[in-house]
Amino acid sequence: MKIAILGAGAIGGYLGVRLAHAGQAVTFIARNRNLESIRTNGFCLIGPDGSREVATNVQATDNMAEAGPQDAVFLTVKAQQIGNLLPQLRALLGPETMVVSMVNGVPWWYFQKLFGAYEGTQLESVDPGGQISHVIDRDRVIGSIVYPACELMEPGVVRLIEGNRFTVGELDGVRSPRLERLSQVLMGAGFKAPVSRDIRSELWVKLWGNLSLNPISALTHATLEDICRYAPTRALVANMMSEGQAVAEKLGVVFRISLDQRIAGAEAVGAHKTSMLLDVEQGRALELQALVQAVIELGRITATPTPALEVVHALCGLLEQTYLSQKAAIRPVLLN
Known part of the structure; x- marks a missing residue:
């Protein structure tokens, strides 16, 4: 699976290293010293026991057009940073690209496919003017709850404190084939990836x-x-x-x-x-x-x-x- 990770920080680095070692085609979207370090040395994951895993079979760029369309885009940035990524983000989106939302807190998509009185309500606090929803179609989105605790020690180096669970779910609760595939890819990298019908x-x-x-x-x-x-x-x-x-x-x-x-x-x-x-x-x-x-x-x-x-x-x-x-x-x- 071709996977772009937007946010090559603590959680993004943890995911990317393990997915790359499992044979997935990982591209980090990074900047500045982090980008330089990944390109030169790969991405290093330090385990709770001090062991080190280095993924050198990864790509890293600050130009999303260079990465091109992906099978999945993992959003591991903070919620307030998504808006700044939108101008380039379209370049990562092919016809079937999944956007896996791994941001903390209430997401921009909260009322999308939530059938009932509030369906389609826009949350100005996290999606002012609907700018995110305009670029990321709701049919692309898969929700994910991030449980691990990690720390970015220095550019290109992440320390795992504890945890390996990433719950995933469709916004409408359907257990879709693409969701099953995503869960299998994550599990193949050593993560727990339960599928939720009520994300x-x-x-x-x-x-x-x-x-x-x-x-x-x-x-x-x-x-x-x-x-x-x-x-x-x-x-x-x-x-x-x-x-x-x-x-x-x-x-x-x-x-x-x-x-x-x-x-x-x-x-x-x-x-x-x-x-x-x-x-x-x-x-x-x-x-x-x-x-x-x-x-x-x-x-x-x-x-x-x-x-x-x-x-x-x-x-x-x-x-x-x-x-x-x-x-x-x-x-x-x-x-x-």
């Missing part, structure tokens, strides 16, 4: 934690176990998760675990920094639109109050604005 409900179980633990960690610089073991923040997590659950249930989502079980699961992960906390530490833009703002928008669509989410979203937004503006002010001084 949105599984999406919400992960989002449940992301909408609460990620922004709280960004504000407090605390790890998952610290947040869950400090009574006031644990109570805030529960409050935010309750608001999210109320929104999701109005959209027909069924939660198969309890709120307390979800929090306990996060606590059991231990002294783990969320991706949003790592973004704060690195001075990068936060995934607020897909993880928090979109849930608030869904609350407005379903007439469900989300006061705790709105407060935390405002605080994180100001935090992001403050350090990004400081970073911008420092840059001209450094250049001089």
